[in-house]
Amino acid sequence: MDSSNVKRYLPWVVATALFMEQLDSTIVNTAVPAMAESLNVAPLSLKAVVASYILSLAVCIPVSGWMADRFGTRRVFGTAVVVFTLSSLLCGLSLNVPMLVSARVLQGMGAAMMMPVGRLTIIRTFTKAELLKAMNFVIIPALIGPLLGPTIGGLIVHWMPWRVIFFINIPVGLAALLLVHRYMPDYRGDGRRPLDVIGLVLFCTGTSLLSWLLEVFGDHDIGAVPAAFVLLASLGLLAAYVWHANRMRFPLLRLVLFRVRTFRVAVAGGFITRLGLGGLPFLLPLLYQVGLGFPAWQSGLLMMPAAAAAMGMKVFSIGILRRFGFRRILIVNTLLMGVTIGMFALVGSGTPIILIVLLGLTQGFFNSLQFSSMNSMAYADIGGSDSSMASTIASSMQQMARSFGLACGTLIAAWYLGDLPQTDQAAVTRALHYAFLTLGGLTLISSLSFWTLRATDGENVSRGDAIVADESA
16 A cells, blocks of 8 residues: 555545544434434434434444454444444434434444544544644534534424434445545554453443433433432443443553643543533534524524634634633633523524524533643643553543533423423423523532642643644534
8 A cells, every 4th residue: 555645535535534533423313303203202312313312432442452453443434433323324214213212322432433533544544744634634523513414404394304414324334434445544553452341341231221211211201210220320331330440450440640730630620510501512503593483494503603703712722721821721612611601691683694603603612621621631641651541531521521411402392391291392492591500500619629739730731732623622
């Protein structure tokens, strides 16, 4: 394989697969009301369709690096694209919610292998002098996907069946496979690091049980005793993983990294902050379509300002962090995010569109600055030998927070709605308003986690250009 062609086309290989994954992860939210109507279920009950994908990402990311070292980057990346493409087809052919959720879990498994393995291949292919340019090219789809996804999803469900939102992945996946076959190098690890099977079972089972409990709570009456049992079992499994990981030479996730204060604050504090933000991509389309009665295409357009503002903030984030420092930015910006989330409670049928757009722009600016700050702070005091494991832990925690945040957000909205039907426009709007106020309050409280930072924390990052883009932004 010609090395010059590999360097020329490898970024296109990774970018194509990443664009497909990012587009899919955002396109579904706008289509939820149409999917619910077609499948004869309430819109809020489709949270599992979104959350199952995110949770599958979280539990599968930790094993991606081991698989690439063991089986080779080309085979693992190609298999991931195949799994993602075939599961997209299964999503489009699903006849009910359980079938759709199962297919989304498979999609998440494929997506969990694509980005980490693609990033690893880029790092091993390009020199340090070439790396920044290559990574900047690859990260573009991560920013464009959230910008186009809601709009494309809204247009599709307005003019065509909702199943088409999954079928569009098929030609993109086939193109990615052709590029993988021709230009993807095959790297393997130098050593044979054993897979922490026990840790994998403990972590995945505990996380999945906790997420499942959050999903079914409020939708199904499982009883207090079974719910308490599941909760205790999930927490017990996660506690067992912590005990196990601290005694393993090669654990699935090296939790000893949490002894690094800046990493601990960025990841753990970021987890709490993302709980408040996790429900917005799901709840806002419901507010616009079910609550305010906007068509799907207009709802998709109203989601664009936040994504556009997130892209614009990337230009200013380095200068802002250099001027004010991580501690001040994370404390103040978290408070501003909480206020912005709560302000969506003021959006009603009489709210001018321009004000909704301005609120979306404001939210996008604050979210983007927050994600960039937290993601960069996580690596401020991490050594080079630990950067890969730190990235794996941070990515897994980010996806878990998104999944739990989505479940919590919909659970709060359902609790405020009570026994009223989700066809009651006024009741749905009121419940969503209360949910935004609650999520905004949770975000305000999460700012306390950043008070433990020092004024000089992160200076070694903000002095350079190493502000890390967060794909969830």
